[in-house]
Every structure is written in structure tokens, then in C-alpha cells.
Amino acid sequence: DGGITQSPKYLFRKEGQNVTLSCEQNLNHDAMYWYRQDPGQGLRLIYYSQIVNDFQKGDIAEGYSVSREKKESFPLTVTSAQKNPTAFYLCASSETYQGYTEAFFGQGTRLTVV
Amino acid sequence: AQKVTQAQTEISVVEKEDVTLDCVYETRDTTYYLFWYKQPPSGELVFLIRRNSFDEQNEISGRYSWNFQKSTSSFNFTITASQVVDSAVYFCALSEAEGDSNYQLIWGAGTKLIIKP
DSSP states (O other), X not given: OOOEEEEOSEEEEOTTOOEEEEEEEOSOOSEEEEEEEOTTOOEEEEEEEEETTXXXXXXXXXXXXXXXXXXXXXXXXXXXXXXXXXXXXXXXEESSSSTTSOOEEOOOEEEEEX | XXXXXXXXXXXXXXXXXXXXXXXXXXXXXXXXXXXXXXXXXXXOOEEEEEEETTOOOOEEETTEEEEEEGGGTEXXXXXXXXXXXXXXXXEEEEEEOOSSSOOEEEEOOOEEEEEEO
């Protein structure tokens, strides 16, 4: 089945550690996105990529890094510089980066700092 | 400035009641797109509908209907004869042109809908 796979579903991180969240899609979509969701809030854009080997910062990129070496993959690293990383992270993709195309989402990764 | 407001944080109704989720947006663009997504407890967002700014026709899809009114900058979502499976968080979002066909989605805070059996 076509879709977006995020792993792991739950992730625990110690203070000062970097962690990487995986996002893979088999929809042949050009654009991919990472969002952060906090309780009672909408989605905030961390990074997006319009095409392979290119990505751009979103509204809250500080403390995060990404790569887009393959069309199918868009991993997100939460670095120790991110002061409040506990949140629900959602990866999405769309056929293009044009605003009329709908996004498809993964099931999310819930990150907790312990 | 672009903004999407979902004033209803949480709505609780009994099964089979009709329920309307409000969405009010702000934009200076004449060309924009409005979306509704559903987020069930499993976490992933599911696309429900897209509407462009030039199409003010209301849409009906089964028990779901959407009322787009540019005069009041609203794009409200109604569920008729609600069911327990409709329980979810619903997000309204706006996409507008920024620079050279460079769209970004602006999200509302979401409305948590609880359908009681």
C-alpha cells in the first residue's frame, strides 16, 4: 500500500542527546514536510523539501536538522540545541509544493525527553 | 497577515446530533485554498476537502457538508447525524501564494469533537 511511514511511534530521549526520526514515503511525491504538534495547538512547520537535495527552514527550525538525499526519505534530527523537544512530530508529503495539492500524513512520532 | 481561527476548542454532542465546526480565516490574497483535515486518535491527519477561493459552491459528501462564505471569510464544516467514529480533532487550514507560487499551509488550532454514544 502507498503511504508514509514514520518510525518509531514512541521515542524517549535523554537531555543532551540527538535523536533522529524516520520518515519514508512510497507515493513518489516531490515535496515532504515535518511538523510539530503541541497540545491544543495547530501544526507548526519545522522544515520542508520541495525536491531531492533541497530543503528549507519552516517557522520553527531552530534545534532541528534534516536531509533529503533520496526522494523517498526525509529524516528529522532533533538536536540537543532544541530546548523543548517533547512533542508529537508529523511527517507529510504532497505531489508538489503547490498550495492546491493535499498533503498525506504519517502516523506521527511522539518524542519525550526524560 | 494570514491567520486561521477555530474558536471552538472542544465540542461534545450525543450521537445522531448534527454538529458544525467553525473556521474563520484572514488573508490578503485573492487566490487561496482552504482545507479540512481530520486527526483521529491514531494520529495521522486525513484530508477531507479542498476549496479554492473562486469556488463558493457548498459541498456535500455523505454526512459531511461544507459552507464557504467569502463575505464572512468562513469555511464551516457540518456533520449530519454524527457517529462515534466521527470523534477526532478537526483542523482547518489556509494555503496562499507567497512569492513565486510558493505556498505554505497555515493551520488553525483544531477543534476536538467528541461524539457520545
